[in-house]
Amino acid sequence: MLKRQTAAQYCDxxxxxxxxxxxxxxxxxxxxxxxxxxxxxxxxxxxxxxxAGNIATDGPEPTYRQQLRQRYEKAA
Structure with missing residues (x-):
């Protein structure tokens, strides 16, 4: 278990x-x-x-992921 500061540091x-x-x-x-x-x-x-996309979610792809994917697909 991590306190707030340590958890934030753990996530960089x-x-x-x-x-x-x-x-x-x-x-x-x-x-x-x-x-x-x-x-x-x-x-x-x-x-x-x-x-990071390393595990599948049960529901539809979140909007922020759709937007990022679309942005980077256009740039490629």
Whole structure:
């Protein structure tokens, strides 16, 4: 389990960017442990794999991924 600063560093992000990804739903929400927020490393790994396209999602491709794919397909 990782505290906020450590979890953000693990994802190679600033704390602000890390929090924006949580609000956007791309990274998992914290769990309370010992009265403080913590992030499960395995949950972060799974979310990062999903963002990177390393694992399939159950639903349709997210809009942001469609937009990125279309942008880079046009550039190629």
């Amino acid at each position: 992000m600033s704390v602000g960017a890390f929090e924006r990804e949580i609000v956007a739903g791309r990274l998992p929400s914290p769990v309370m442990l010992g009265g403080r927020e913590h992030w499960c490393k395995n949950a972060l790994d799974k979310a990062l794999d999903r963002i």
